[in-house]
Amino acid sequence: MATLANPETDFTILPELPADVFTAPLIKPEHVGDDWLEPAQTQYSSDDDAIWNDLFARQMQVLPGRAATAFMEGLDKLDLSRGGVPDFGQLSEELDKLTGWSVVPVPMLIPDHVFFWHLANRRFPAGNFIRTRETFEYIQEPDVFHDVFGHVPMLTDPVYADYMQEYGRAGWKAMRYNRLKALGALYWYTVEFGLIEEADGIKAYGAGILSGPTEARFAVEAKSPNRIMLNVDRVMRTDYVISDLQPTYFVIESFEDLYRQTVERDFDRLYRSLAPNFTYANSAVIDVDYVVNRGTQEYHLRGGRGSDAEPI
Numbered sequence: 001m002a003t004l005a006n007p008e009t010d011f012t013i014l015p016e017l018p019a020d021v022f023t024a025p026l027i028k029p030e031h032v033g034d035d036w037l038e039p040a041q042t043q044y045s046s047d048d049d050a051i052w053n054d055l056f057a058r059q060m061q062v063l064p065g066r067a068a069t070a071f072m073e074g075l076d077k078l079d080l081s082r083g084g085v086p087d088f089g090q091l092s093e094e095l096d097k098l099t100g101w102s103v104v105p106v107p108m109l110i111p112d113h114v115f116f117w118h119l120a121n122r123r124f125p126a127g128n129f130i131r132t133r134e135t136f137e138y139i140q141e142p143d144v145f146h147d148v149f150g151h152v153p154m155l156t157d158p159v160y161a162d163y164m165q166e167y168g169r170a171g172w173k174a175m176r177y178n179r180l181k182a183l184g185a186l187y188w189y190t191v192e193f194g195l196i197e198e199a200d201g202i203k204a205y206g207a208g209i210l211s212g213p214t215e216a217r218f219a220v221e222a223k224s225p226n227r228i229m230l231n232v233d234r235v236m237r238t239d240y241v242i243s244d245l246q247p248t249y250f251v252i253e254s255f256e257d258l259y260r261q262t263v264e265r266d267f268d269r270l271y272r273s274l275a276p277n278f279t280y281a282n283s284a285v286i287d288v289d290y291v292v293n294r295g296t297q298e299y300h301l302r303g304g305r306g307s308d309a310e311p312i
């Protein structure tokens with residue numbers, strides 16, 4: 001096992017997590033090893049495939065015109081509309097030809113350092129299970145629809161694919177400084193809930209937006225949320241909500257811009273200056289922000305999820 005004494009040179013070995021690094025407590029199922037990978041992808045029933053098809057059809061009514069061009073092209077390149085839960089082996093073969101990535105099955109959320117290690121090696125860990133009809137509308141745990149439909153098409157974009165690998169590598173450094181929470185905020189506001197400026201308007205590339213019907217409209221069109229140009233330092237100091245629509249979205253100019261902002265940033269300096277907790281509330285607009293739209297926050301002020309507030 002590698003140790004964090006030499007954390008940034010060898011990404012092939014799963015790093016040991018020092019006891020003083022804080023991560024979410026997760027209990028490893030007995031049947032998975034240190035890499036948290038399932039021995040094989042689940043065999044899905046015809047009901048599971050029908051759930052996938054219905055989720056897919058629903059998203060296709062919402063996403064054209066709202067999803068990033070790279071995402072829509074990724075769906076085509078991987079032929080994700082062929083029906084049924086995609087086979088990870090087949091997906092990996094196609095992805096490998098395009099950007100050298102693969103998709104690997106995991107049982108559930110996995111520990112941060114294991115997740116980073118897979119990303120650093122261009123493997124995307126995807127939840128094996130699929131939601132049921134009862135949880136069709138909303139689930140908090142990422143299932144195979146969120147992970148494969150939401151994330152994998154973006155991995156066909158070469159620059160985005162490199163960003164994801166760099167993000168995984170950045171995890172080593174974040175562990176050394178005990179700042180996984182800050183790096184998690186960057187993931188949240190880019191990979192999960194990122195927006196991109198395209199010639200004909202703002203579009204969504206974040207998987208959390210693209211895998212659900214409500215947030216795609218809300219993130220791109222609603223008056224409530226703030227839309228602010230991405231600044232990595234600022235985002236890593238910003239709190240986020242897990243179980244509701246976001247009060248603020250961050251917008252990138254291009255995937256090259258995202259890659260550059262991340263790779264060229266002096267993270268050592270940043271981590272040394274970051275407080276353990278977040279500095280900014282998730283609805284805050286601050287002096288340094290380049291604001292695209294300042295939101296009304298009406299949806300959240302009326303009570304957000306669990307109230308009758310319209311996501312407008």
Ligand SMILES: [Fe+2]
Binds near residue numbers: 142146147208
């Ligand atoms: Fe996700």
